[in-house]
Structures are given as C-alpha cells and as structure tokens.
Amino acid sequence: MALKQESQDSAKTFTRRALLVGGAQGLLLSALAARMYYLQIVEADRYVTLAEDNRVNLRLIPPPRGRIVDRLGIPMALNQQNYRVVLVREQAREVEPILDSLAQIISLSEHDYRRILREVSRKRAFVPVTVQDYLTWEQVSRIEVNAPDLPGVSIEVGQTRHYPYSEALTHILGYVSAVSERELTGDPLLELPGFRIGKQGIEKQYDNALRGSAGNSHLEVNALGRVIRELSRDEGTPGRDLVLTVDAELQTFVHKRLENELSASAVVMDIHNGDVLALASAPGFDPSIFNVGMSNETWQALINDPLAPLTNKAIAGQYAPGSTYKMIVALAAMESGIGSDHRVFCPGHMTLGNAKFHCWKRHGHGWVDMVEAIKQSCDVFFYDVARKAGIDRIAEVSKRFGLGATTGIDLPGEQPGTIPTRDWKLATTGEPWQMGETLVSAIGQGFVLSTPLQLAVMTARLANGGKAVTPRLTRPATDSGEAKEPPSMNISPAMLRVLHHSMDLVVNHQRGTAYGARIDIDGKEMAGKTGTSQVRRISLAERAAGVYKNEDLPWRRRDHALFVAYAPVHAPRYCCAVVVDHGGSVSKAAAPIARDILLETQVRDPAVNPPIQLVAGDPARAQGS
Numbered sequence: 001m002a003l004k005q006e007s008q009d010s011a012k013t014f015t016r017r018a019l020l021v022g023g024a025q026g027l028l029l030s031a032l033a034a035r036m037y038y039l040q041i042v043e044a045d046r047y048v049t050l051a052e053d054n055r056v057n058l059r060l061i062p063p064p065r066g067r068i069v070d071r072l073g074i075p076m077a078l079n080q081q082n083y084r085v086v087l088v089r090e091q092a093r094e095v096e097p098i099l100d101s102l103a104q105i106i107s108l109s110e111h112d113y114r115r116i117l118r119e120v121s122r123k124r125a126f127v128p129v130t131v132q133d134y135l136t137w138e139q140v141s142r143i144e145v146n147a148p149d150l151p152g153v154s155i156e157v158g159q160t161r162h163y164p165y166s167e168a169l170t171h172i173l174g175y176v177s178a179v180s181e182r183e184l185t186g187d188p189l190l191e192l193p194g195f196r197i198g199k200q201g202i203e204k205q206y207d208n209a210l211r212g213s214a215g216n217s218h219l220e221v222n223a224l225g226r227v228i229r230e231l232s233r234d235e236g237t238p239g240r241d242l243v244l245t246v247d248a249e250l251q252t253f254v255h256k257r258l259e260n261e262l263s264a265s266a267v268v269m270d271i272h273n274g275d276v277l278a279l280a281s282a283p284g285f286d287p288s289i290f291n292v293g294m295s296n297e298t299w300q301a302l303i304n305d306p307l308a309p310l311t312n313k314a315i316a317g318q319y320a321p322g323s324t325y326k327m328i329v330a331l332a333a334m335e336s337g338i339g340s341d342h343r344v345f346c347p348g349h350m351t352l353g354n355a356k357f358h359c360w361k362r363h364g365h366g367w368v369d370m371v372e373a374i375k376q377s378c379d380v381f382f383y384d385v386a387r388k389a390g391i392d393r394i395a396e397v398s399k400r401f402g403l404g405a406t407t408g409i410d411l412p413g414e415q416p417g418t419i420p421t422r423d424w425k426l427a428t429t430g431e432p433w434q435m436g437e438t439l440v441s442a443i444g445q446g447f448v449l450s451t452p453l454q455l456a457v458m459t460a461r462l463a464n465g466g467k468a469v470t471p472r473l474t475r476p477a478t479d480s481g482e483a484k485e486p487p488s489m490n491i492s493p494a495m496l497r498v499l500h501h502s503m504d505l506v507v508n509h510q511r512g513t514a515y516g517a518r519i520d521i522d523g524k525e526m527a528g529k530t531g532t533s534q535v536r537r538i539s540l541a542e543r544a545a546g547v548y549k550n551e552d553l554p555w556r557r558r559d560h561a562l563f564v565a566y567a568p569v570h571a572p573r574y575c576c577a578v579v580v581d582h583g584g585s586v587s588k589a590a591a592p593i594a595r596d597i598l599l600e601t602q603v604r605d606p607a608v609n610p611p612i613q614l615v616a617g618d619p620a621r622a623q624g625s
Contacts, residue, residue, distance in 0.1 A: 019026035028394055050248060062195055063212030064159060068173060068202060069206055069273075070248035075164065077173050077203065082160035083135040085143055085153060087116065090125035092152025094466035099131075101150055106132055134160065158396030161196060161291050165248060167284030168255040171312040172246060172411070172473065174201020175287035187523060189214045196291060201312075202242065202473065212239035213329050244473050253600050258282035263581035265313035265452045267471075267595065268601055271460035271575050274469045274486070276409070277601060279453070313382045315414040318449040319579055322531030323377045324564045325398075325444030327499050330370055331491070332397040340370040340498045345538035346380035350439070357383055357439050360532070376415045377513050379443050386442030391433060394441065395421045400468075400489050402457035403450050409471045420447035424484060444531060455564050455577035462499055463527075463566035463575055466491030503527035504569050517591035519567065519599055522580040526598050527572075528565030530586040535559060558582040563590035574601045 068077035085106070092098045099113060112132070119129045131153075140155055147153065161176045163169065176196035183197065184190055189211075190197070198207035215236025237516055250268065258264040259282050268278040285302060302310055311317065334340060348364035350357045359365065359379040365372075373381035386394060404419030418424075420441060422433040440446035450458075453471060460469050505529040506512040507519075509609040513530045537556065561583030564583075566575040576594045583589030 001032055035500070061190065061215035061236055061422060063214055063236040065161065065176070065196075066210040067241045068210070068214065069241065069243055070246050070251075071244065071277075072161045072247070073243075076169055076244070076246075076248055076249045078162055079159040080162040080163075080285055082133060082158040083137070083140045084133045084156050084158060085118070085131045085135060086128035086156050087131050088122075088125075088128050088152045088154070089120050090152070095120055096153060098150060101146075102143075102153065104594060105146065106135065106139050108132070128154075128156070133158075137553035147493040161288075163287050165252060166286055166288070168252045168280070169246070169248065170201075170284045170287045171281045171314065172201055172244070172251070172279055173287065174203040174205075175199055175290040176203050177290040181540055195382075199290065200413075200427055201411060202244065204412055206474075210239040211240060220404070242374050242474060245270075245277065245475065246279070247604060248530070250601060250604050251278045251280060254278040254280040255282060255284065261580050261583060261589065261593075263307045263313070263592070264579060264583070265317055266387040266576065266578045266597060267314050267453050267456040268574060268576050268597060269456050269460050269469075269470060269471055271318050271464040271572055272467075274471045274543060276459070276471050276473050277477075277574070279314045279473075281311070281317070283307050283309045285309045293364055312411070313579070313581075314452045315409065315420060316451065317579065317581075318415050318417055318451055319562065320446070320448055320533040321403075321444040321450045321455060322533040322560070323379075323531050323560050324455055324458075324531035324577075325448060325450075326374055326377065326382055326442075327503070327529060328398050328401060328403070328458070329382050329386055329389070329394055329424065329442050330374060330499060330502075331495055332389045332394040333370070334492070334495045334498070335397065336389040336393055338385050339399050339486060340495075342385065343369050344373070344378075344381045344384045346378050348380075350380050350383045352383075352436055352439060354388075355436055370498060371502045371505065372500070374529070375505040375509060375512050377506075382442040383439045383594040386438050387435065389437045391441060392421050394438075395419045395424075400491075402468075402470075403454050407453055407457050407471050409453060410473050414453070415451055417451055418447055418449040433537070445534060452577045452579045455579075456575055459564040459566055459575040459577060461489065461505075463494065463497065463572040466496055500527065503529055503566075506530065507565070507571070514563065514587060514591045516587050517563075517595045518596055521599070523568055524599060524602050525569045526565045526567035526595065527569045528563055528591070528594065530591060531564070532586055533560035533562060535582070556582060558584045561589040563594045565591075565594045565598060567602060573605075 048090050064079055068076055069075050069081075085102070087095065087098065089095055095117065099108060099116060101107060108131070116129060116131055123129060135155075143150065143153065145157060163173060163175075175198075177192075179190045179195060179197055188250065189195060196445070198204035198210065203210065213236050254266050254268065258280055261282065263282065265281045267280075269276055283305075289298060330340075345367050346359055346361075346365040348359050348362050350359075357379070360377065364380065365376055366380050367380045368376065368381050370381070370385075372378070376469060395404070396479065398419045404417055406414045408418045420433075425431065425433050425437075425447070438444055441448050448511045457469070457471055461467065464486075466489045468489050469486045504525075506515065507514045507526055507528050509515060514528055519526050559582070561580040562578065563586055564575070564577045566572045578590045578594045578597070580589040580593070
C-alpha cells in the first residue's frame with residue numbers, strides 16, 4: 001500500500017515537472033517565433049537596406065572642370081586626357097620584376113620604386129596602384145605593345161588641366177593644384193585622390209563654378225570589397241565654361257613685349273566698359289608644374305627668385321607713380337581755383353624753408369603754364385600748385401580716379417596702394433603732416449603708391465570724360481558687351497580738355513617727353529604721360545658732382561619707368577599702363593612698350609572681332625581641345 005502511494009506521488013511530481021518544462025519550452029518557442037516575426041516582417045526593410053549597403057558601394061565621379069576661353073572663344077584653360085599606367089598586385093604576382101620591365105619603357109626613379117612598393121604593400125591585392133601619370137602617346141603605345149609581358153599592368157585615362165598659353169596668361173588664369181588639409185571643407189569631392197582646385201587667379205576666383213558637381217557610380221562588391229559590376233552611373237554636372245574679356249593673342253603679344261625687360265607689367269583696358277583686354281606681368285612661370293607636381297628645388301627657385309615671378313605685379317606691385325600722377329595734381333589745382341593759365345618760373349628747383357626741392361631738369365624750364373608743365377613734366381610747377389591746393393584735396397581727387405583703394409577686379413591678391421592725407425599720416429606714424437611731403441607727393445613720390453591696374457583705371461577715367469568705369473575680367477552671361485554708361489564723377493569738361501590736350505602734346509609735340517615713342521599713323525595716334533619713380537635718395541654730394549645716369553647704376557638702384565596712354569587721341573577707346581621695374585629711361589623703356597601695345601590693340605580692335613557669349617546649356621564643355 002505504501003509503495004502504491006509513493007508511486008502515485010512520483011507520477012504527480014513528474015507530471016508537474018513535464019508541464020513546467022513543456023511550458024518553458026513553449027514560452028521560448030513563442031519568444032523565438034515573435035523575434036523571427038519581428039526581424040523578418042517588422043524589420044525586414046531595415047535589414048534589406050543593411051545587406052544592400054554591404055553589397056553596393058557608392059563612389060563619387062569627379063566632374064570635368066569648366067573651360068576658360070577668351071573674348072573670341074579661344075580656349076585658354078581646358079582639360080586634356082591624362083594617360084597613366086597602373087599596376088594590380090593580384091594580377092602581377094611578382095611586382096618588382098614587372099617594375100623592372102616597365103623601367104625599360106618609361107623612366108622610373110628609385111623614389112618611384114619606393115613609392116610604388118609602399119602603396120602596393122598598403123593596399124588590397126586587387127586595388128590598382130598608379131605607377132606614373134602624364135604618359136606620352138608613344139609611351140602608352142609601347143606599354144600596350146608589350147602588354148603580354150606585363151601582367152597586372154594597364155593604362156587608365158583621366159583628365160588634367162592644360163594651359164595652351166602657359167606663361168603668357170598664368171597671372172590671369174592662375175593654376176589648379178591638389179587639395180591641402182586646411183582646404184578640406186567636408187565636401188567629399190575634395191577628398192577624392194588626385195582632385196584639383198583653383199589656387200590662384202581666375203581658377204581660384206571662380207573655382208566653385210568651374211568645379212561643377214560630382215556624379216556617382218553604384219558598384220556591386222563582394223565581402224572583400226572587390227568590384228563585381230557597375231549597377232548605375234550618374235555623370236554629375238560639368239563645370240561651367242567661363243568667358244573672359246581678355247584677348248588671348250593680344251595678351252601673348254604684351255607678354256612677349258615685356259619679356260625683353262627683366263621685370264615689367266602692363267594693363268590694357270577698354271575705357272568705356274572696363275573690359276581688361278590684357279593684363280601681363282613678367283617674368284611668369286609655367287602653371288602646369290603646380291598641377292603635375294614639382295621638386296622642392298623648383299619651388300625654392302620660384303619663391304627665392306628676386307624677380308618675383310609668382311607675383312602678379314599688374315595688380316599687386318605697388319609703385320610710386322612718379323610724373324604719371326601729375327594730371328591728378330593738375331586737376332586738384334584747377335578744382336581749387338588755379339587756372340590752366342597759371343604760370344610758374346622754374347629755375348631747376350624750389351626752396352621751402354632750408355630745403356631745396358629739385359626739378360628733373362637741372363637748369364629748369366623757365367616760365368611754364370599748366371599745359372607746358374605737363375608736356376615737359378616740370379616738377380617745380382607742380383610743387384607750386386600742390387602747395388596751394390593742399391594734400392587733402394589732391395587725395396580726394398586721387399580717390400575719385402581709382403587710386404588708394406582696390407579696384408574690385410575679379411582677381412585675388414589685388415593691393416590697394418596708398419594715397420596719403422594729413423589724418424592718414426597722423427594715424428599711421430603718429431606724426432603731423434609736413435609741407436615738404438606735399439611737394440614730394442605732387443610728383444608722385446613719397447608716400448604715394450599705386451598699382452599698374454590703378455594707373456590704367458585712372459587713365460581710362462581721364463580719357464572717357466570723367467566716367468567712373470571699373471575694370472572687369474568677366475561679364476554677366478546676359479551682358480551683350482555693349483558699353484554701359486558708368487556713373488559720372490562730375491568733372492568739368494573744360495578741365496578734362498586741358499588734360500587731354502596736355503597728354504596729346506606729351507607724345508605728339510617735338511618738345512614732349514615721349515615724342516620719340518609716338519604712333520605716326522593717321523587715326524591711331526596716342527596721348528600719354530611719362531613717369532619716373534626713384535628708388536633711392538640722391539645726396540647733395542651726388543647732385544654737386546653730377547647725378548649718376550641710370551645705365552651707370554646697378555639694376556636694383558635704377559629708377560622705375562612708367563607710362564600711361566590712351567588711343568586714338570581724337571576718339572579714345574583704349575588705355576594702357578606700363579611699368580618697367582628699374583627701367584631707367586622712360587623714353588627708352590616704358591613709352592615704346594606702350595606704343596607697340598596700343599598700336600597692336602587698335603589693329604585687333606574687338607569692334608571688328610566682337611566677343612562671344614556662352615548661354616546657359618551651351619554644349620561646349622571642358623572635354624577637349
């Protein structure tokens with residue numbers, strides 16, 4: 001009986017345990033089923049996306065950079081095919097023997113060997129490694145012919161920036177180069193290997209427009225990242241083509257003309273609409289070296305060159321304007337009530353207190369009025385009228401004519417120059433203005449500094465009847481190119497006629513300081529003004545013994561030679577400013593250059609060859625020649 005009771009209790013216990021285990025199992029199965037339902041039904045889209053992300057890679061495609069063309073549509077910056085040879089370790093198996101074979105076809109330095117082997121060791125076996133860029137067609141052909149003996153070696157085609165005019169346009173166009181760390185903005189396009197951005201000139205100023213927007217490629221890859229196939233592709237938006245006001249052939253002419261000097265700059269402008277037809281600085285440099293890379297020796301040579309080839313002297317070179325400034329002083333005098341018939345006797349100097357202020361002509365010019373003083377560039381006359389007008393009035397007129405401030409041209413790196421006033425000197429040096437400084441400023445020396453571009457703007461505003469034209473290198477897409485009336489500066493026409501007549505005589509009268517550089521062709525004559533800017537102080541002892549001639553001095557101690565001009569005289573259209581660093585004689589250096597430039601400009605009159613206009617959606621792109 002006891003055994004039977006024990007058996008029944010044991011069966012009841014087993015039944016309870018079985019129920020508990022069964023219940024637990026059922027609960028676990030239910031939880032598992034619920035979890036599977038959640039993962040496969042509720043979260044299905046999420047995990048499909050994650051799986052797709054593991055399977056599909058998105059790669060950016062750099063857009064073709066927009067072309068830069070001149071006013072007639074001639075390409076000045078474009079893209080060329082860049083052939084490069086790459087090596088895939090997985091296919092090559094033995095890398096060094098393959099490199100030895102390649103070295104028989106293309107030049108590979110020890111540095112190249114080290115770089116390639118380092119990249120091969122760092123990257124996955126199936127990832128291509130660039131062996132060399134910028135192959136010639138002959139090198140490409142030889143590699144292709146030897147392809148059976150070069151496993152893992154192939155040719156890829158990319159794009160590189162090409163500048164057909166090289167040094168002639170480098171200070172306008174600038175250059176492109178690789179993105180530095182400090183230039184990274186979070187834009188993934190900038191992080192692409194080999195991507196280039198504008199670093200100077202127009203390339204920098206309009207980099208965003210020229211750059212375009214990136215495309216993308218969806219690639220199917222395996223677990224190791226190997227590309228299986230391309231699923232889709234969007235080429236993106238190519239960079240916008242840019243039309244400049246520059247005449248590429250005139251620019252080339254100007255640059256070659258300046259190359260005869262060690263260091264010089266020149267600007268040519270349309271006086272009515274501000275179009276800059278040429279803006280040159282010599283010496284220049286080859287912009288392509290920044291794109292393809294340069295050695296440290298080349299870089300050091302550029303930055304340490306005393307002639308400063310990297311500096312755009314036309315907008316960043318600041319020079320005392322010398323006697324080219326005398327038209328501004330004359331206008332300030334006339335606006336102060338001093339008539340153009342005001343006469344001054346020039347004995348070769350003026351005395352102020354205990355100091356003597358000399359004229360460039362040692363024995364003087366005798367009696368001169370304003371027209372004669374400009375024609376012969378008499379310093380004493382301008383000492384006299386500047387003392388009467390005062391430095392602040394001269395400064396006010398100067399600023400109306402674009403001096404002492406940046407012009408706003410669409411190029412980076414422009415310098416403002418300096419137009420001094422009483423307040424300026426006190427704020428800058430803490431010392432009061434002296435009358436002697438007014439006299440020195442009157443002949444464009446002392447504190448007065450200007451750039452060649454500012455001198456061109458000054459000349460344009462004088463020649464166009466006192467209109468505040470501003471220089472430009474590009475136009476809005478809707479601009480027809482017709483001259484738009486710039487605002488008037490409210491200059492008396494009678495006063496401007498005095499200055500026009502005087503500048504005409506400077507060049508076209510036998511006693512004018514630039515008579516030897518005149519244009520002796522009917523209808524193409526020019527008017528202008530010479531200027532000499534001293535770079536050293538002439539001592540009393542030297543004056544007593546006789547001032548050294550520029551040609552007898554070391555180049556660095558010679559005066560700068562400046563010349564401003566416009567043409568044609570009776571129907572002004574173009575102006576030009578030329579500065580020859582340490583050129584010495586204006587009549588032998590700057591003036592003949594300006595004559596040749598203005599003559600060539602008139603021969604190439606854009607009225608005969610109107611500028612082109614690119615419209616939105618223009619099919620011309622940065623793809624080729």
